Amino acid sequence: MVEIFDYENILLLPRRCRVGSRAECDPSTTFGGRKFRLPVVPANMKTVIDAHIARWLAEHGYFYILHRFDVDAVAFARQMRDAGLFVSISIGVRADDAATIDQLAAEGVGADYITIDIAHGHADSVQRMIGHIKHKLPEAFVIAGNIGTPEAVIDLESWGADATKLGIGPGKVCITRMKTGFGTGGWQLSALKWCARVATKPIIADGGIREHGDIAKSVRFGAAMVMIGSMLAGHEESPGKTVEVDGALYKEYYGSASEFNKGLRRNVEGKRILEPVKGRLVDTLKEMEEDLQSSISYAGGTVLADIRKVNYVILGQNNAGEHLLM
Numbered sequence: 001m002v003e004i005f006d007y008e009n010i011l012l013l014p015r016r017c018r019v020g021s022r023a024e025c026d027p028s029t030t031f032g033g034r035k036f037r038l039p040v041v042p043a044n045m046k047t048v049i050d051a052h053i054a055r056w057l058a059e060h061g062y063f064y065i066l067h068r069f070d071v072d073a074v075a076f077a078r079q080m081r082d083a084g085l086f087v088s089i090s091i092g093v094r095a096d097d098a099a100t101i102d103q104l105a106a107e108g109v110g111a112d113y114i115t116i117d118i119a120h121g122h123a124d125s126v127q128r129m130i131g132h133i134k135h136k137l138p139e140a141f142v143i144a145g146n147i148g149t150p151e152a153v154i155d156l157e158s159w160g161a162d163a164t165k166l167g168i169g170p171g172k173v174c175i176t177r178m179k180t181g182f183g184t185g186g187w188q189l190s191a192l193k194w195c196a197r198v199a200t201k202p203i204i205a206d207g208g209i210r211e212h213g214d215i216a217k218s219v220r221f222g223a224a225m226v227m228i229g230s231m232l233a234g235h236e237e238s239p240g241k242t243v244e245v246d247g248a249l250y251k252e253y254y255g256s257a258s259e260f261n262k263g264l265r266r267n268v269e270g271k272r273i274l275e276p277v278k279g280r281l282v283d284t285l286k287e288m289e290e291d292l293q294s295s296i297s298y299a300g301g302t303v304l305a306d307i308r309k310v311n312y313v314i315l316g317q318n319n320a321g322e323h324l325l326m
């Protein structure tokens with residue numbers, strides 16, 4: 001039987017502490033052959049990341065994935081190469097996306113990470129695109145998604161994906177589940193647990209992170225990396241437009257399948273919200289790092305993978321612990 005739960009009704013159980021200070025705990029992780037300071041990647045969305053933030057993240061030891069909307073991925077890749085930085089881009093599954101791969105190969109620029117990013121990633125179009133990338137850029141680490149079932153993980157891995165990205169509908173600006181009746185929204189964490197059981201390659205848990213502790217919960221249930229949109233939008237550096245309401249500053253955050261991103265009202269599965277401006281991105285990332293170090297210490301460990309060893313409880317509906325299941 002599949003247990004159904006989400007971030008807000010899981011708590012991890014502490015184990016005896018093995019460190020004298022949280023500073024001894026190491027939240028870094030290796031993903032696609034590179035070491036990163038955190039198992040966290042900002043969502044590849046237009047209001048979360050741009051070329052400037054991507055560059056800053058790469059320079060400071062963080063993973064990034066540039067979005068694929070109105071950007072020249074080849075020009076971006078060239079600039080990153082000229083600066084000696086790794087290249088991580090997104091593409092879709094249309095003919096112009098295949099042409100981008102051809103150009104990266106023809107110019108010898110390549111890419112270190114390529115994320116195939118479409119709404120329904122368990123698709124023949126994704127199989128074809130993985131094949132195309134592997135043929136033209138065999139060294140590239142291919143992330144494919146989004147998916148929501150173990151069957152999809154098995155298929156995408158067998159098609160050659162080096163990692164899968166999991167999450168259909170848990171995002172803060174997502175309306176997929178309301179519009180289509182499908183998805184992992186509301187049970188993303190147990191979908192992750194379910195998919196991780198069959199995965200032989202890394203999974204990126206994508207969407208639904210509302211608290212820093214949700215990163216540790218994702219790691220516990222099998223995520224190698226955690227993709228975060230709303231919590232990393234709304235910073236001073238964020239690309240979204242700044243809006244003032246009653247003297248308070250907000251940044252817009254909209255879905256990649258919203259009319260604001262697409263520029264037209266067709267197959268809309270995303271909305272736009274305003275995120276209060278919450279300071280500088282560097283400070284949020286630092287706080288996430290400290291909180292994750294603390295999570296590792298509660299897990300009785302010293303490295304990120306130690307979080308995988310802990311037990312957990314599922315809290316009942318009223319969140320007061322009366323319906324504690326173990």
Ligand SMILES: NC(=O)C1=CN([C@@H]2O[C@H](COP(=O)(O)OP(=O)(O)OC[C@H]3O[C@@H](n4cnc5c(N)ncnc54)[C@H](OP(=O)(O)O)[C@@H]3O)[C@@H](O)[C@H]2O)C=CC1
Pocket residue numbers: 092093094117118119120125146167168169170171174176207255256257267269
């Ligand atoms: N994680 C999530 O829950 C979701 C994320 N998104 C994000 O929005 C962005 C746009 O996504 P998307 O619309 O796929 O990108 P595109 O508009 O680039 O579509 C990619 C291709 O897939 C086709 N397609 C899209 N949805 C489906 C579907 N349900 N069944 C069959 N074919 C489909 C499209 O054709 P056509 O348009 O003609 O159908 C198109 O050929 C992406 O960044 C994606 O990650 C979007 C929705 C859900």
Ligand SMILES: Nc1nc2c(ncn2[C@@H]2O[C@H](COP(=O)(O)O)[C@@H](O)[C@H]2O)c(=O)[nH]1
Pocket residue numbers: 043044045146167168169170171172173174175176206207208209227228229230231254255256257258269270271
């Ligand atoms: N259903 C939709 N999902 C979307 C859309 N744009 C982005 N996304 C997904 O949301 C996460 C970010 O989630 P958050 O909870 O951290 O804010 C992002 O990585 C995408 O997978 C959309 O238009 N519709």
